[in-house]
Amino acid sequence: MLRLLITSGFVVALLVLGPASPVTWAGERLQTAQISGDPEEPRRHFRIRRPARLAPAEAEEIYRQLIDELVAGYAPTDHPAARDYRGWRRYNSAPYLSATHGNLYINNYVNEAGGAYGRFENAGILPVGAIIAKDSFVVERNGEVRPGPLFIMEKMPKGFNYVSGDWRYTQIMPDGEFFGETHGEGAERVAFCIGCHLAVEQQDHLFFIPAPYRVAP
């Protein structure tokens, strides 16, 4: 608990001390925090020519080629969200770069119970059973593309965890290894998720998606 509070204090300090910015999207004001637990050996997939900044269409094309492999990679965890997320609604139009999740290109899928997510800042408190799954891939400086982790937030019954707003955070590695889960195996490894998302406590701990990538509700 103390650690969580310290982490969130740190994030709040970043928000307060960081350069004043006119953007309204909360995520842009956060500093990069690498997510630990990269797979030991990146597997070789394919290389792209201009890795520095992928246009949305390029990122989407890479994702289209990679998604079967991503889903197959996460599968060994037997986590229901890892099995099902591909059939859920995706709320971003193309993969976008997430500095806060370790320089990954990411996508946000939400199950039916979490449908209000599509109203973004007007979503209110999501109901118990809402699940958000964020799959990801990495584009290295040399253009190499490899799968990234699956990040999950699941709304649990009231009282599950006051500090997390009753969200259970889970991280699954690209090879299906279970990395950690709030109040479960490896809970200490995902405690920092709670701390950062606490910065947007007033919108149910959700940062949502940068405006240019949002799909219409």
Ligand code: HEC
């Ligand atoms: C340093 C801050 C930070 C940390 C640490 C962090 N996140 Fe996030 N998270 C964000 C931001 C910013 C967004 C929205 C933009 C994006 O997707 O990158 C987000 C979005 C999400 C979303 C989509 C729901 C939403 O908020 O719109 C999920 C799911 C998620 N994070 C899971 C996790 C998990 C699981 C962890 C820990 C393993 C984690 N996050 C750690 C900042 C963070």
